[in-house]
Amino acid sequence: MSFSLTRTVKFYAMKFKRLRGDPRSLALGTAIGVFIGISPTIPLHTVGIIGVTLLLRVSTIAALISATVVSNPLTMGPLYYLCWLVGDLILPGRLTWDRILVVLDTLKSSGFIDSLKSVSQLGANAIMVLLSGWLILGLPLAVASYFLSLRFFIAVREKRRRKHLLD
Numbered sequence: 444m445s446f447s448l449t450r451t452v453k454f455y456a457m458k459f460k461r462l463r464g465d466p467r468s469l470a471l472g473t474a475i476g477v478f479i480g481i482s483p484t485i486p487l488h489t490v491g492i493i494g495v496t497l498l499l500r501v502s503t504i505a506a507l508i509s510a511t512v513v514s515n516p517l518t519m520g521p522l523y524y525l526c527w528l529v530g531d532l533i534l535p536g537r538l539t540w541d542r543i544l545v546v547l548d549t550l551k552s553s554g555f556i557d558s559l560k561s562v563s564q565l566g567a568n569a570i571m572v573l574l575s576g577w578l579i580l581g582l583p584l585a586v587a588s589y590f591l592s593l594r595f596f597i598a599v600r601e602k603r604r605r606k607h608l609l610d
Contacts, residue, residue, distance in 0.1 A: 472502030530576025
């Protein structure tokens with residue numbers, strides 16, 4: 444079994460083409476999916492997407508598909524790295540490789556209480572850095588995905604309308 448990027452792109456394009464509904468609702472759902480899909484909170488993606496799309500009354504399916512396209516096993520590592528890199532520019536020095544190595548050394552050599560303190564301190568800083576990087580990275584990408592997908596869904600709707608008139 445081999446992986447084909449062109450086949451995967453065609454597969455997801457077909458999934459998006461088959462979606463029905465208002466182009467603005469589909470595009471906003473896509474943007475929400477991209478925004479939440481980029482976030483480093485992987486276990487909460489589906490819950491967040493369903494909650495936000497139901498609250499805003501936009502396409503949940505478009506959001507779930509776009510989140511899957513953006514956040515999958517192939518893109519997870521680079522996304523975490525980009526969130527860390529951008530977050531470290533905003534909050535410099537809070538999460539460095541040196542700090543991670545110090546925490547690992549503490550885990551090896553210290554007692555249980557010292558280890559918990561060290562990990563919790565690193566965890567709070569890691570969350571702050573990753574989430575700030577996500578916001579800076581995710582907002583422009585979500586806005587861009589809204590406008591690109593809006594054009595896409597309007598074009599698909601027009602093509603369907605022309606085909607229906609010809610039949």
